[in-house]
Amino acid sequence: MHLRPNIRAMDLGPAAMVAERSLKVIESAPVGRRYHRLLLEAPDLSARSRPGQFFHLLCRDGAGNGPYLRRPMSIWRCGAGEPLGFLFHVKGKGTAALARLRAGEALSVVGPLGQGFALDPAWRRILILARGVGLATLAPLTGAAAAMGIAADAVLSARDPADLMAEEFAGVSGASVTAVFDADGSSEVARVEALLRARFAAARPDAVFTCGSNRLFLLLQRLSAEFGIPGQVALEQQMGCGLGMCFCCVRQIRDASGAVVNLRVCAEGPVFDLQAALAW
Ligand SMILES: Cc1cc2nc3c(=O)[nH]c(=O)nc-3n(C[C@H](O)[C@H](O)[C@H](O)COP(=O)(O)OP(=O)(O)OC[C@H]3O[C@@H](n4cnc5c(N)ncnc54)[C@H](O)[C@@H]3O)c2cc1C
Numbered sequence: 001m002h003l004r005p006n007i008r009a010m011d012l013g014p015a016a017m018v019a020e021r022s023l024k025v026i027e028s029a030p031v032g033r034r035y036h037r038l039l040l041e042a043p044d045l046s047a048r049s050r051p052g053q054f055f056h057l058l059c060r061d062g063a064g065n066g067p068y069l070r071r072p073m074s075i076w077r078c079g080a081g082e083p084l085g086f087l088f089h090v091k092g093k094g095t096a097a098l099a100r101l102r103a104g105e106a107l108s109v110v111g112p113l114g115q116g117f118a119l120d121p122a123w124r125r126i127l128i129l130a131r132g133v134g135l136a137t138l139a140p141l142t143g144a145a146a147a148m149g150i151a152a153d154a155v156l157s158a159r160d161p162a163d164l165m166a167e168e169f170a171g172v173s174g175a176s177v178t179a180v181f182d183a184d185g186s187s188e189v190a191r192v193e194a195l196l197r198a199r200f201a202a203a204r205p206d207a208v209f210t211c212g213s214n215r216l217f218l219l220l221q222r223l224s225a226e227f228g229i230p231g232q233v234a235l236e237q238q239m240g241c242g243l244g245m246c247f248c249c250v251r252q253i254r255d256a257s258g259a260v261v262n263l264r265v266c267a268e269g270p271v272f273d274l275q276a277a278l279a280w
């Protein structure tokens with residue numbers, strides 16, 4: 001296994017700044033048929049969290065039931081004066097336990113962890129391409145962009161309108177949202193490509209961002225290379241420690257010389273350069 005030479009096994013990076021915290025749940029509510037949102041009281045952590053970073057959550061319900069290992073979850077809402085928020089697909093026993101938490105109960109979190117998205121103050125417009133719950137990861141980027149005077153155009157892909165969560169994505173950021181669905185075929189890669197080409201021609205973005213789908217990642221990687229537009233992708237990987245120590249989350253990434261190296265999604269990621277990331 002090739003590891004980036006300047007990373008030592010015990011180099012915790014930003015994780016060295018974090019500690020376990022027990023936070024009070026202030027809202028726990030289902031979103032649509034398959035998703036759930038949790039809002040936590042954490043003024044200090046919320047203020048220093050950045051879009052694209054994540055927390056490692058101990059998924060135990062009020063009765064203490066849930067898996068041993070923590071589960072990684074992107075920051076969906078954060079900022080000074082904002083609750084810390086997570087939006088997740090209720091998938092297995094960890095997320096089911098999270099969804100059983102009630103307001104007033106406590107949740108153990110470790111974070112904020114990882115490297116978030118980077119926004120350049122010189123940019124005027126970004127394009128976001130998200131699929132499914134990848135929109136939770138990309139949602140806070142819309143508010144961060146708005147605060148810097150950067151317009152955000154988003155293309156959101158979902159199974160059908162009931163799964164879209166456009167309101168959860170854009171909030172009050174003013175991001176423009178175009179939805180595509182499996183149900184009517186508008187989410188097919190060829191149709192999304194036509195949509196993006198038209199968008200690039202009408203209002204070329206300064207940067208593009210994606211999360212949540214391998215085929216949309218490959219499409220955006222190809223188009224951003226063709227148009228010479230920089231991009232970032234938030235990757236997912238199952239995690240053990242979440243702190244950079246166990247190396248169970250490595251993924252293959254191209255380094256600046258083009259060589260393929262194994263980097264830790266929890267420490268060097270989860271956000272990577274769009275051209276450096278490899279398909280999964
Ligand atoms: C950095 C990061 C941020 C994430 N942010 C979000 C988010 O904002 N919202 C959200 O809904 N999910 C997010 N995920 C995925 C989330 O961590 C998994 O869905 C969760 O761990 C599943 O736990 P579970 O116990 O409910 O399911 P499990 O019983 O552990 O697994 C259920 C199924 O999901 C698969 N799975 C588990 N973990 C992952 C993973 N990390 N990636 C892909 N498949 C997985 C398993 O293989 C299994 O098939 C994120 C993952 C990472 C790494």
Ligand code: FES
Pocket residue numbers: 238239240241242243244245246247248249250264265266267
């Ligand atoms: S190094 Fe342990 S999960 Fe990333």
